[in-house]
Amino acid sequence: MARRGLFITFEGTEGSGKTTQTELLGEWLASRDPVVVREPGGTELGEQIRDVLLYKGMDIDPEAEMYLFMASRRQLIAEAITPALMAGQIVIADRYQDSTLAYQGGARGLPTVWPPTFPRPDITFLLEGPVETGLTRHEQAGKAKDRMEREALEFHRKVAEAYDRLAVAEPKRFVRLDANGSRDKIHLVVRDHLKPLLERLD
Numbered sequence: 274m275a276r277r278g279l280f281i282t283f284e285g286t287e288g289s290g291k292t293t294q295t296e297l298l299g300e301w302l303a304s305r306d307p308v309v310v311r312e313p314g315g316t317e318l319g320e321q322i323r324d325v326l327l328y329k330g331m332d333i334d335p336e337a338e339m340y341l342f343m344a345s346r347r348q349l350i351a352e353a354i355t356p357a358l359m360a361g362q363i364v365i366a367d368r369y370q371d372s373t374l375a376y377q378g379g380a381r382g383l384p385t386v387w388p389p390t391f392p393r394p395d396i397t398f399l400l401e402g403p404v405e406t407g408l409t410r411h412e413q414a415g416k417a418k419d420r421m422e423r424e425a426l427e428f429h430r431k432v433a434e435a436y437d438r439l440a441v442a443e444p445k446r447f448v449r450l451d452a453n454g455s456r457d458k459i460h461l462v463v464r465d466h467l468k469p470l471l472e473r474l475d
Contacts (some may be wrong), residue, residue, distance in 0.1 A: 287404070294459060315352075401436070404426065
């Protein structure tokens with residue numbers, strides 16, 4: 274049986290630098306042909322759900338929101354993540370199931386679970402910093418706020434607190450990173466943590 278590949282995820286509150294770090298890591302590992310995905314999205318179904326969840330301006334029930342995120346994720350697992358891991362490839366995800374545990378579980382107060390059919394990441398990088406800083410970054414970049422970014426500050430603080438609890442509960446999987454550091458310094462720390470895992474793939 275082929276050896277399972279490597280599953281890497283990036284998590285954090287809005288504007289913490291997850292997407293930047295996902296892109297930098299994808300570039301660094303380009304010779305290994307990694308599969309880089311984002312959530313919600315990454316499939317035809319996922320991109321349509323992303324549009325509904327973030328940009329259509331709909332009033333969505335919190336539990337319906339959770340199931341939409343997870344439906345998008347399940348399709349991404351089926352189409353991209355599982356086939357890549359089974360083929361021994363590296364998968365890098367910009368958000369994954371921890372986002373649902375933090376946003377819908379921690380901030381919205383819903384009962385959340387990790388479905389047994391959802392693969393567990395080998396390592397999760399959590400970018401941490403003041404939520405106000407991340408939200409300000411988005412504004413300074415001139416980006417229009419999506420439905421989640423428009424939530425009240427207290428909501429984003431609850432998300433950060435939930436991420437903290439998740440990292441405390443699984444210290445072997447989570448690597449906590451200071452989101453206030455320079456993007457290049459953060460990327461070098463990510464590399465250092467990944468080198469032993471990459472050696473196991475070789």
